Amino acid sequence: MSYSFEALGLNPQLIAGLKMREILEPTDIQREAIPLALANQDLIGQSFTGSGKTLAYLLPLFQKTDCGKRETQAIILAPTYELALQIDKEIKILRENSGIAMTSLPIIGNVNIARQIEKLRDKPHIIVGTGVRILELLKKRKINAQTIKTIVIDEGDRLLDSEHFNSVQDVIKSTMRDRQIMVFSANMDEKALQAAHKIMKDIRMISLNQKQLINPAITHWYFTVERREKLETLRKLVAAIQPTKAIVFLNSTEDVQVATAKLQYHHYKAFGLFGKASKEERKSALAGFRKWEIQLLVASDIAARGLDIQGLTHIFNLDLPKDAKEYLNRAGRTGRSGKAGIALSLVTEKEKHLIKKFEKEFNIIFEEKTLWKGSIRNSR
DSSP states (O other), X not given: OOOOTGGGTOOHHHHHHHHTTTOOSOOHHHHHHHHHHHTTXXXXXXXXXXXXXXXXXXXXXXXXXXXXXXXXXXXXXXXXHXXXXXXXXXXXXXXXXXXXXXXXXXXXXXXXXXXXXXXXXXXOSEEEEOHHHHHHHHHTTSSOGGGOXXXXXXXXXXXXXXTTHXXXXXXXXXXXXXXXXXXXXXXXXHHHHHHHHHHOSXXXXXXXXXXXXXXXXXXXXXEEOOGGGHHHHHHHHXXXXXXXXXXXXXXXXXXXXXXXXXXXXTTOOEEEEOTTSOHHHHHHHHHHHHTTSOSEEEEOHHHHTTOOOTTOOEEEESXXXXXXXXXXXXXXXXXXXXXXXXXXXXXXXXXXXXXXHHHHHHTOOEEEEEEETTEEEEOO
């Protein structure tokens, strides 16, 4: 059965703006969440990475915000610098395409707070950023908490963990009691759900994960190799596939740095992205990746969390993650916006049990492949 944005109650301006991006029908999470969001319902939305969760909350925000008022009406909390900027970019694209005069401002830590305070004088309708810096500005009374009507918590599994929960809770407590809270995540564990119940009321739960944990547009392959052969096999796979954009995942920062150096030595356009990289280095690398100047982004899980990069065709696991949830996050970097994607894993014989674990836990099938004379074949 097909659904329309008109049936969800969105206004013609927003629908016209979506059509400019060839977005004609709502995804499952959008179909379930948008009517509840428009009704100011507190909700938790779970669906796989790449399923359209950002528009599931941005579209209602655009419709409900009174752009005639010069006041901040919504806060979107994100766990990382990159995700905050990506959400802000989506807001600006939707504003341009729809003609709705929405203003927004990204607020992140470790940058000049005086400049942020200066920009806040324009009273943007939506503020998107990290909890600690937003809380600091709320305490300084540079953000008027009394005008906030909606708070969105993106990647709720992360922001509601023990490391981030206190700052998120303090941001919420500073606002009016009748504000709406929406939480979105690819996966909410029991601890995150318990935390959500502490800060929300009359929660409506949307859980599409029971139907599909991982985007069905993603194909999963694995190659059995010796550990010492992994990097050489990666080079051969890149030569065979010639992906336009791909992310290579490893588990440790040290391995990211070593792999990046070796790929660069062999003249691949590769850049290492890891947790200790400066914001300027990360920003430069991601800009180059989006402009097709970098082919391979080599990253750890922490560094790549929340990345939404258009045109990403493949992800390569040089190390399989020990946490099954991280496989969800890695694979979900590709296969976005209705496009197909491929997740390739290079595994040793000892690591094959993890393949079986992921197949069982996520109800997916890994196809075993081999590389023979520069071409990829099914394993016998």
